[in-house]
Amino acid sequence: MTGPLLSLRNVTKSFPQGGLVDRLLGRETRFVALDDVSLEIARGDVVGIVGESGSGKSTLANLAVGLARPSSGEVLLDGEPLSALMRDHGGPWRRRIQMVFQDSSSALNPRKTIGRCLTETLALRGVPRVERGQEALALLTLVGLGPEMAPRLPHELSGGQRQRVGLARALAMQPDLLIADEPVSSLDVSLQAQVINLLSRLTRELGLTLLFISHDLALVRTLCTRIIVMRKGEIVEQGACLDVLDQPTHPYTKLLIAAVPKGIAGRRSPGQPDAMRAAAATSQTRDEFHGAA
Amino acid sequence: MNRFGPALRAIDWTGWLGAAIVICIVLAAVFAPLIAPYDPIALSVEDRLSAPDAAHWLGTDQAGRDVLSRIIFGARASLAVGIGAVTIGALLGVSAGLFAAYKGGLGEQITMRLVDGIASIPLLVWAIAIVGILGVGPLPVGPLVLPNEFKIVVLVGCLFSPVFARITYAVAKRIVGADYVKARYLQGASHWDIVLGDILPNCLSPIIVQATLLVAIGIVVEASISFVGLGVQPPAPSWGTMLSDARNAIYSGEWWLPVFPGLAISLTVIGFNLLGDAVRDLFDPRSEARTLVA
Amino acid sequence: MSLLSIEGLRVGFRGANGGVIEAVRGVDFAIAPGEAVGIVGESGSGKSLSMLAVMRLLASPARATGGRVIFDGADLLQVGEARMRAVRGRDIAMVFQDPQSSLNPALTIGRQITDVVRAHQQVSAGQARRIAAEALERVGIRDAARRLDAYPHEFSGGMRQRALIAMAIACQPRLLIADEPTTALDVTVQAQIVDLIAELRRDLGIAVIFISHNLQLVSEIVDRVVVMYGGKVVEDGPVEAIELAPRHPYTRLLRACVPSLVGPVGPLVAIEGAPPRLGRMPAGCPFSPRCPRAVEPCASEMPEMVGEASRRVACWRPQ
Numbered sequence: 002m003t004g005p006l007l008s009l010r011n012v013t014k015s016f017p018q019g020g021l022v023d024r025l026l027g028r029e030t031r032f033v034a035l036d037d038v039s040l041e042i043a044r045g046d047v048v049g050i051v052g053e054s055g056s057g058k059s060t061l062a063n064l065a066v067g068l069a070r071p072s073s074g075e076v077l078l079d080g081e082p083l084s085a086l087m088r089d090h091g092g093p094w095r096r097r098i099q100m101v102f103q104d105s106s107s108a109l110n111p112r113k114t115i116g117r118c119l120t121e122t123l124a125l126r127g128v129p130r131v132e133r134g135q136e137a138l139a140l141l142t143l144v145g146l147g148p149e150m151a152p153r154l155p156h157e158l159s160g161g162q163r164q165r166v167g168l169a170r171a172l173a174m175q176p177d178l179l180i181a182d183e184p185v186s187s188l189d190v191s192l193q194a195q196v197i198n199l200l201s202r203l204t205r206e207l208g209l210t211l212l213f214i215s216h217d218l219a220l221v222r223t224l225c226t227r228i229i230v231m232r233k234g235e236i237v238e239q240g241a242c243l244d245v246l247d248q249p250t251h252p253y254t255k256l257l258i259a260a261v262p263k264g265i266a267g268r269r270s271p272g273q274p275d276a277m278r279a280a281a282a283t284s285q286t287r288d289e290f291h292g293a294a
Numbered sequence: 295m296n297r298f299g300p301a302l303r304a305i306d307w308t309g310w311l312g313a314a315i316v317i318c319i320v321l322a323a324v325f326a327p328l329i330a331p332y333d334p335i336a337l338s339v340e341d342r343l344s345a346p347d348a349a350h351w352l353g354t355d356q357a358g359r360d361v362l363s364r365i366i367f368g369a370r371a372s373l374a375v376g377i378g379a380v381t382i383g384a385l386l387g388v389s390a391g392l393f394a395a396y397k398g399g400l401g402e403q404i405t406m407r408l409v410d411g412i413a414s415i416p417l418l419v420w421a422i423a424i425v426g427i428l429g430v431g432p433l434p435v436g437p438l439v440l441p442n443e444f445k446i447v448v449l450v451g452c453l454f455s456p457v458f459a460r461i462t463y464a465v466a467k468r469i470v471g472a473d474y475v476k477a478r479y480l481q482g483a484s485h486w487d488i489v490l491g492d493i494l495p496n497c498l499s500p501i502i503v504q505a506t507l508l509v510a511i512g513i514v515v516e517a518s519i520s521f522v523g524l525g526v527q528p529p530a531p532s533w534g535t536m537l538s539d540a541r542n543a544i545y546s547g548e549w550w551l552p553v554f555p556g557l558a559i560s561l562t563v564i565g566f567n568l569l570g571d572a573v574r575d576l577f578d579p580r581s582e583a584r585t586l587v588a
Numbered sequence: 589m590s591l592l593s594i595e596g597l598r599v600g601f602r603g604a605n606g607g608v609i610e611a612v613r614g615v616d617f618a619i620a621p622g623e624a625v626g627i628v629g630e631s632g633s634g635k636s637l638s639m640l641a642v643m644r645l646l647a648s649p650a651r652a653t654g655g656r657v658i659f660d661g662a663d664l665l666q667v668g669e670a671r672m673r674a675v676r677g678r679d680i681a682m683v684f685q686d687p688q689s690s691l692n693p694a695l696t697i698g699r700q701i702t703d704v705v706r707a708h709q710q711v712s713a714g715q716a717r718r719i720a721a722e723a724l725e726r727v728g729i730r731d732a733a734r735r736l737d738a739y740p741h742e743f744s745g746g747m748r749q750r751a752l753i754a755m756a757i758a759c760q761p762r763l764l765i766a767d768e769p770t771t772a773l774d775v776t777v778q779a780q781i782v783d784l785i786a787e788l789r790r791d792l793g794i795a796v797i798f799i800s801h802n803l804q805l806v807s808e809i810v811d812r813v814v815v816m817y818g819g820k821v822v823e824d825g826p827v828e829a830i831e832l833a834p835r836h837p838y839t840r841l842l843r844a845c846v847p848s849l850v851g852p853v854g855p856l857v858a859i860e861g862a863p864p865r866l867g868r869m870p871a872g873c874p875f876s877p878r879c880p881r882a883v884e885p886c887a888s889e890m891p892e893m894v895g896e897a898s899r900r901v902a903c904w905r906p907q
Contacts, residue, residue: 053774095482102473110474112495125481159862189630194845194856219847260779262805265831
């Protein structure tokens, strides 16, 4: 295979806005969540997508896995259009893209034990019944959890442990492409590092292609080789991760970098706030007014 | 059942009382022929209208039939309608609610508007009207002959279904959006597996609570329909018909004829309501939090 | 002379079997007038609960089970509800994490601010409106007089948080408690809100308690950092000391596990294990099960806070 593993071609996603009356009167307007986005992800890439709320990064993730359909444009998995593949709901293509979710408390069925969650996933991949138990334990080991987790229910686990189980569940399908939508943002800082290090190790050991969606530039810098910066449904800048973060060209990327807390290095000197930020704040406040009006 | 252990201890005495009442009545209905001291239908002219005494604890009616035995046998009709109607209502309503919540789009709209339509029907009035139109005799459906009680069960069940549909829909709609359902979808699990394996089990607690409370209403509906003569047909015993037959007794002083079937209805309804409240407490996330902390 | 002094504060949850599970287990620290203190800790560290206890806003089954909160010479845990209502909003104001749920969606922003003003000051409706407009102006909302008639849904998340801060400062409190005020916001908006709080503190001389899980964020605006873990204060000191020479292993690791935008890229320093669960606190130092430096007494005996008032640490083997 030489082509990209995942590609988006001129993908737009919009949602109807306004109430039923507006729609009936033909006054329907559409909110554009993703505006004519094209990108390619090669096998083995570890790509970070950063942006703020409303940037379209989660919409992009949902389109890429087939949880949503594009309004126009095409999503291709290994050259095959996703729209065609999706006609076969339970088809073998399913296991090739898996997702890790943001909210560790809703990612696992509260009434199923961790072991059951993994074995039923393995069953869908076609693993024979007798091997499922062993393989589930192997998966738990892979994500750094012990076999004692298998009989437990999700509420007996910490947030970080639940996120690892979510990761194990995705890996159980042996995917080519893993999409992680803010996988650590619901975790405490001391647990974030554990999950990030685990993702980093898995991409190296399993040759996984990873699409890591985050608002945290520093995490993306640690984990990813490529970065895509999004704003209001558009890609504003992309490139090699360190290049973009060390020498950003787009003003929005610079703004994002300036907004990252820097500890005492970023202390407000009394009397005059950081000039970069003041400028950023002014433009942003104006945006907010436009957005709200 | 282990994880309910601590929660069971948290149920207060009213819950246990409700459970005790319900269990007693269910046992009475099931083992009626063994428990009842007399034949509930056999006429006995010399014993007619005797007040409660040692031979007939709750007295006898105009035809000399033992009131206690008739109440014990009458529990069968009441529970059959109450539980039967709730079962049918739950099957219809839960399926409709799950379908609407999972399917979304036009199917969701049509299903839920249909549910609204059925829910706008005044329950008791329609039950009476439809039984009145269909007649009180057995209803032949193809090779089967359905007894009148079956009609009532189906009818009340249909009228209960919107309650179940709405509750199921409200809870299921939230669960359909949960990440674990999305994950199952992305694994390519069949829609059937997702709905029955992941969504339904997480909706069950409010459905069970509602079912317990609706059994009580079903019993009242059965009594009401029988009271106006469209339910259980004489001479078969039913609490509603017993009350109906006792109307005139109120004026002639045979107080035991209306009082004991009335008490039976009240007691059963209270029993199911208390049980329903206890079941709700059992499933309440707050009580779960309480036991988790401990 | 300190403005607010918290001494041995304990907060517990009543359990099912009548027992009490302690979530805040003896917290002491004080804040001087005009000072900015950051309380840093992870979820379950007790940082929010202790501040809710100070404001007497704990909801059952949580309640303050011990200690004192001295403000203006009185113990806030003991004063009557009427006195407490006067303190809340006028002397001490609080801003919460989620600006969405902190505002009543059915009332205009102006109405919600003037309600607070008129609850604490004898002013006419017109004066209250003027005070509200000034407060909105103060927090950087342009065209404030017109914005008073807007409803919360017409504001973006950042503007709602600004409106809540306006509500908090409208009565010129002496202390502002901000509980994760930026966690629900985007990073660029977060930077603005942090700027705003720093600016208000400088211009109005308000003392600030800034609660956050993010040490780097807090360090940008506070003078002193109180680090909490497992319902206890583990370290307390000037921000420079906490940042440059942390003494408690937890503080040190907390700094190390957050990646930076500069310097070489490598694996992150991870803290193994998970924060202790409520009701399952270790007998000794709450961090001992995860601590790489843990030694003999750590797991069995809680270390005392040592050091002078301005620089304290609770550790058997401080660094």
